[in-house]
Amino acid sequence: xxxNDILDSTEALFASKNIHFTLAELSQKLGVKPPSLYNHSKxxxxxxxxxxxxxxxxxxxxxxxxxxxxxxETLEVCLEKFFKQTLxxxxxxxxxxxxxxxxxxxxxxxxxxxxxxxxxxxxxxxxLDEIFDLxxxxxxxxxxxxxxxxxxxxxxxxxLIEIRVMSDSVHLTETLLDLSWDNYLQGLxxxxxxxxx
Numbered sequence: 001x002x003x004n005d006i007l008d009s010t011e012a013l014f015a016s017k018n019i020h021f022t023l024a025e026l027s028q029k030l031g032v033k034p035p036s037l038y039n040h041s042k043x044x045x046x047x048x049x050x051x052x053x054x055x056x057x058x059x060x061x062x063x064x065x066x067x068x069x070x071x072x073e074t075l076e077v078c079l080e081k082f083f084k085q086t087l088x089x090x091x092x093x094x095x096x097x098x099x100x101x102x103x104x105x106x107x108x109x110x111x112x113x114x115x116x117x118x119x120x121x122x123x124x125x126x127x128l129d130e131i132f133d134l135x136x137x138x139x140x141x142x143x144x145x146x147x148x149x150x151x152x153x154x155x156x157x158x159x160l161i162e163i164r165v166m167s168d169s170v171h172l173t174e175t176l177l178d179l180s181w182d183n184y185l186q187g188l189x190x191x192x193x194x195x196x197x
Contacts, residue, residue: 001030003050006040010051015097018104019048052113055098060120062089067127075135076185082128083153083184084177087160091172096164139188149188156184 009029013021023044027034041047066085070078090096102113128150136146160180163170170176 001032001036001040003040005030006037006047007051007054010047011055011098012094014048014051014101015094018101019045019106019109049112052102053116055095056113056117056120059089059099060124064123067124070127070131075131075138078131079135079153080181080185082131083157083181084174087157087172087177090161090164093164093168096161099161100165135188152187153184156180 006026009026013026013029023034023037026044026047027037030037037047041050063086066082070081073081090099102110105113132146132150135141135149136143141149160172160176164172
């Protein structure tokens with residue numbers, strides 16, 4: 001058993017129970033006795049913290065790789081790739097549930113991760129702002145409408161992830177992503193006067 005085994009098992013438990021699991025459950029999942037976990041960590045909270053930091057890092061490494069691959073594409077293709085490839089990360093039901101659980105953390109525990117997550121989001125937000133600035137110019141959008149378009153895309157992505165979490169049988173298939181994206185893009189092009197706050 002190494003640290004990655006512990007973090008993998010903790011990720012699975014956190015995805016289903018949030019922080020409400022015991023070290024006995026974790027050690028049973030790992031096939032070890034509970035005291036052996038203390039050879040790797042001081043407490044359950046520390047194990048959870050390392051697990052969350054690792055998953056935040058993994059997600060933003062993935063997203064930033066997606067963003068880096070967008071360089072020579074049209075604006076529409078860039079946004080579509082970002083939308084679909086980012087959502088494909090959540091085809092894993094465990095990943096989708098893990099991120100859902102992050103949003104449900106108790107405030108005292110959640111604050112530990114807010115700054116860490118915000119720091120890792122910076123690259124993504126900067127690139128998306130650049131893309132949306134160009135899109136706003138192309139579609140003659142006001143600053144408010146540009147922000148509305150960005151917010152709407154984010155809300156759609158959150159909604160699709162939530163659907164994935166709520167139903168084991170719903171997968172983020174290419175067809176579902178195509179339909180969602182096409183409707184979003186159609187709305188931007190046909191109703192650029194629409195503000196979303």
